[in-house]
Amino acid sequence: MVVSDIGYLALLLAFALAVYSCVASAVGARWRIGELVTSARNAVWANSILMVLAAGILVYGFLSHDYGLQYVLSHSNRAMPWYYVASAFWGGQEGSLLYWATVLGVFSGVAVFLNRRRYARLMPYVISVLSGVMAFFLVVLVFVTNPFQRMPFAMPDGQGLNPILQDPGMMFHPPLLLMGYMSWSIPFAFVIAALVTGRLGMEWVRAIRRWTLTAWTIQSAGLLLGGWWAYHVLGWGGYWGWDPVENVAFLPWVMGTAFLHSVMVVEKRGKLKVWTISLVIAAFLLAIFGTFVVRSGVLSSVHSFAESPIGPYFLAFLAGTLVLSIGLLVYRLPSIRDEEGFDSLVSRESGFLANNLLLVGVAFATFWGTIYPLISEAVSNTKLTVGPPFYEQVNAPLFFILLLLMGIAPLLAWRHTTTAALIKNFRIPAALALLALVATFALTQRIFVALGFSGVVFVFGTIILDYARGVSTRRRNTRESYPEALSGLVARDRARYGGYVVHLGIAIIAVGIIGSSAFQEHKDINIREGESVTVGVYTLTYTGSSVERLADREGDCSTLAVVRDGQYMGAVTPMTEYFPNFPNPSSKVAILTTPLDDLYVFQASKPQDGQVTLSIFVNPLTVWVWVGGSLLFIGYIICAWPEPRPVRVTYGAPEGATVSGS
Amino acid sequence: MKAVRGQGGTSVEQALGQGGGFRLNKRLVIGIGVIVLAVAYLLVNGLRDNMAYYLEVHEVVDRQASLSGQRVRMGGNIVNGSLISNMQTLERSFVLEQGGATIPVQYTGPVPDIFGDFDPETNSQVLVIVEGQMHGDGAFHATSLQAQCPSRMQAKLAAANQAKQSGTPQ
Numbered sequence: 152m153v154v155s156d157i158g159y160l161a162l163l164l165a166f167a168l169a170v171y172s173c174v175a176s177a178v179g180a181r182w183r184i185g186e187l188v189t190s191a192r193n194a195v196w197a198n199s200i201l202m203v204l205a206a207g208i209l210v211y212g213f214l215s216h217d218y219g220l221q222y223v224l225s226h227s228n229r230a231m232p233w234y235y236v237a238s239a240f241w242g243g244q245e246g247s248l249l250y251w252a253t254v255l256g257v258f259s260g261v262a263v264f265l266n267r268r269r270y271a272r273l274m275p276y277v278i279s280v281l282s283g284v285m286a287f288f289l290v291v292l293v294f295v296t297n298p299f300q301r302m303p304f305a306m307p308d309g310q311g312l313n314p315i316l317q318d319p320g321m322m323f324h325p326p327l328l329l330m331g332y333m334s335w336s337i338p339f340a341f342v343i344a345a346l347v348t349g350r351l352g353m354e355w356v357r358a359i360r361r362w363t364l365t366a367w368t369i370q371s372a373g374l375l376l377g378g379w380w381a382y383h384v385l386g387w388g389g390y391w392g393w394d395p396v397e398n399v400a401f402l403p404w405v406m407g408t409a410f411l412h413s414v415m416v417v418e419k420r421g422k423l424k425v426w427t428i429s430l431v432i433a434a435f436l437l438a439i440f441g442t443f444v445v446r447s448g449v450l451s452s453v454h455s456f457a458e459s460p461i462g463p464y465f466l467a468f469l470a471g472t473l474v475l476s477i478g479l480l481v482y483r484l485p486s487i488r489d490e491e492g493f494d495s496l497v498s499r500e501s502g503f504l505a506n507n508l509l510l511v512g513v514a515f516a517t518f519w520g521t522i523y524p525l526i527s528e529a530v531s532n533t534k535l536t537v538g539p540p541f542y543e544q545v546n547a548p549l550f551f552i553l554l555l556l557m558g559i560a561p562l563l564a565w566r567h568t569t570t571a572a573l574i575k576n577f578r579i580p581a582a583l584a585l586l587a588l589v590a591t592f593a594l595t596q597r598i599f600v601a602l603g604f605s606g607v608v609f610v611f612g613t614i615i616l617d618y619a620r621g622v623s624t625r626r627r628n629t630r631e632s633y634p635e636a637l638s639g640l641v642a643r644d645r646a647r648y649g650g651y652v653v654h655l656g657i658a659i660i661a662v663g664i665i666g667s668s669a670f671q672e673h674k675d676i677n678i679r680e681g682e683s684v685t686v687g688v689y690t691l692t693y694t695g696s697s698v699e700r701l702a703d704r705e706g707d708c709s710t711l712a713v714v715r716d717g718q719y720m721g722a723v724t725p726m727t728e729y730f731p732n733f734p735n736p737s738s739k740v741a742i743l744t745t746p747l748d749d750l751y752v753f754q755a756s757k758p759q760d761g762q763v764t765l766s767i768f769v770n771p772l773t774v775w776v777w778v779g780g781s782l783l784f785i786g787y788i789i790c791a792w793p794e795p796r797p798v799r800v801t802y803g804a805p806e807g808a809t810v811s812g813s
Numbered sequence: 814m815k816a817v818r819g820q821g822g823t824s825v826e827q828a829l830g831q832g833g834g835f836r837l838n839k840r841l842v843i844g845i846g847v848i849v850l851a852v853a854y855l856l857v858n859g860l861r862d863n864m865a866y867y868l869e870v871h872e873v874v875d876r877q878a879s880l881s882g883q884r885v886r887m888g889g890n891i892v893n894g895s896l897i898s899n900m901q902t903l904e905r906s907f908v909l910e911q912g913g914a915t916i917p918v919q920y921t922g923p924v925p926d927i928f929g930d931f932d933p934e935t936n937s938q939v940l941v942i943v944e945g946q947m948h949g950d951g952a953f954h955a956t957s958l959q960a961q962c963p964s965r966m967q968a969k970l971a972a973a974n975q976a977k978q979s980g981t982p983q
Contacts, residue, residue: 533866535866544862545855545858755923764903
């Protein structure tokens with residue numbers, strides 16, 4: 152018996168416990184046998200520990216270079232630095248599914264612990280659903296792709312990890328993205344529990360609020376890091392390529408975004424309940440679908456579904472969950488009561504409804520384009536595909552309207568907004584947006600670009616105006632200083648003001664996306680030593696090449712002197728790297744970042760005979776994608792920050808009452 | 814936590830009925846309809862403008878006549894020794910082979926690191942996927958080129974890599 156066998160035993164035991172907990176909890180709740188529910192709950196906690204143990208043993212297998220372990224053998228070697236050895240954990244199918252299940256184990260344990268004295272009627276079914284999902288992943292891990300599979304004999308060294316995965320971006324992008332997928336399990340479990348018990352009031356909404364915010368933020372971080380990785384490593388000059396794998400990661404995020412808006416209509420107005428429940432179910436199913444596609448790469452053909460060993464299991468689980476969820480929803484339909492119809496088209500709830508329809512439209516178009524090759528092949532036996540232009544053409548107008556809605560939202564009140572109030576609030580931001588429209592159009596001669604930028608200005612205008620109004624009202628009433636008034640304002644309605652910060656982040660990301668997609672300049676060229684090439688405002692002079700030798704690789708670099716608008720900016724050195732274990736070289740892109748643009752130099756072939764082939768891009772405003780991305784995180788912190796007690800005490804006090812928060 | 818209903822509802826429209834979900838009024842239905850139709854319009858248009866056939870080499874040979882002017886994506890292996898590269902102009906021509914059928918291909922632009930014909934050292938053949946159009950001269954003029962290595966894990970990564978690299982040449 153070797154250490155890794157303990158890992159397998161842990162998985163086996165966890166599987167038995169998950170099945171037990173799934174059944175026992177539901178049976179215990181149905182026939183009111185408290186001991187059963189309690190034992191199921193304890194089984195969830197036991198599983199959290201077992202999963203962490205199993206994951207720990209795999210990490211140990213990596214760090215101790217146990218090359219008798221097939222997974223370790225095929226994803227690491229002795230030459231790799233320890234941090235890439237450890238992060239090779241999620242470099243392949245078995246490990247990333249184990250990671251998924253481990254995080255599910257931990258999150259389930261935490262969710263059950265935090266709610267141990269709350270939602271007494273819902274929790275048994277929450278436990279049952281979470282354990283059911285866990286049991287599914289453990290079936291796959293134990294019987295189909297066992298991460299602890301041993302070789303007949305140990306090898307002296309491993310095969311190593313694909314060089315393009317040995318990058319800081321890859322240490323954090325996959326675990327965050329997978330964790331984001333996984334974290335939709337918790338809201339899903341609460342929604343199913345609410346449907347099973349028929350307790351469809353506000354409990355489930357309150358229970359999942361923070362979980363959904365967290366899931367959304369983790370997913371956002373995962374997507375952004377993925378883009379960042381692609382930008383720095385792949386060398387095609389962009390960060391998002393509407394690749395099937397990217398699309399399936401994007402889908403649950405879009406559904407989650409729609410949910411975060413519609414749930415406010417449920418909370419504040421008691422409407423859109425069925426819709427909101429459906430969004431949670433859709434987000435969870437798409438998250439499972441995404442995990443499956445990312446891990447198996449099945450989207451190339453219908454036939455590969457059959458070839459992938461995990462394919463049938465995932466399809467069965469998806470189909471089963473879909474049928475079960477929709478069945479439950481239909482069964483409960485008569486008892487889900489919404490409040491009376493919409494009061495007015497000009498209201499915040501209508502704005503959220505429009506936002507939801509547009510987001511679901513984006514998700515639908517993206518999903519359709521992604522599975523189009525499969526559908527067309529199945530229906531007509533001719534495979535048809537669509538490329539990035541399809542997604543851009545369909546989604547760009549939808550995103551633009553969403554941007555405008557983001558700007559209008561702060562101006563809309565719940566129930567009904569009078570036209571007079573709207574115009575009064577609308578004046579300044581609209582004037583600014585119009586000014587921006589004219590100015591950017593005069594500057595760029597591109598109407599869609601000008602529209603996009605003016606939309607961003609509009610969003611900034613209304614949000615800043617709303618903040619300014621709130622602060623000045625507070626100052627009038629409380630005589631606070633500006634910073635006090637601002638923090639007091641935010642503390643009173645974290646969801647609103649945190650949400651605005653997220654909106655500002657999205658608007659800044661939009662600036663980056665518009666800039667880099669509309670004004671990218673690109674040149675592929677073969678140049679000799681001493682020659683210069685000009686791309687946009689940059690002039691690069693090829694000064695020579697060199698060879699760099701590191702412990703585990705060898706790099707061929709070329710060095711170019713960069714001049715921007717007549718000013719010397721330094722040198723860039725793109726590189727082609729060779730790893731002894733991998734036949735194919737990988738490239739290191741050289742990027743020179745300024746607030747206005749990125750110079751992006753990719754060595755398309757290694758330097759030879761005094762010449763080199765380069766792909767040179769000038770990507771305007773790209774840095775703002777990452778800047779805006781970090782604002783999403785700040786917005787999340789504001790939204791999810793625990794409410795300090797004094798605020799809760801004075802909750803609902805009339806405007807102007809003293810609030811001693813923070 | 815139920816919101817007070819009907820309060821101040823001077824502008825409440827006649828409810829059109831009560832689905833299991835939420836009640837709608839006429840203007841709301843129109844609003845929803847407009848958005849749904851707009852999305853459908855964009856989707857149908859987008860598909861029509863950007864569709865490309867994904868064919869095998871022999872299918873392209875067989876259907877050559879009917880494919881003129883159509884965007885086609887096809888995959889195959891480079892016939893040994895057929896690759897001619899001009900490093901100065903980045904022009905490449907080669908013959909793509911699959912299942913006994915062959916087609917000459919022309920492409921200008923940078924190629925992925927793993928692009929090339931049969932590599933005896935690693936005993937592997939690179940799968941090349943090109944997108945472009947058939948021209949009257951019987952040659953395939955590719956506007957984008959991807960390459961996939963044969964090993965499973967590698968293949969997936971390279972596919973992700975190259976799909977992007979080809980992207981949309983502008």
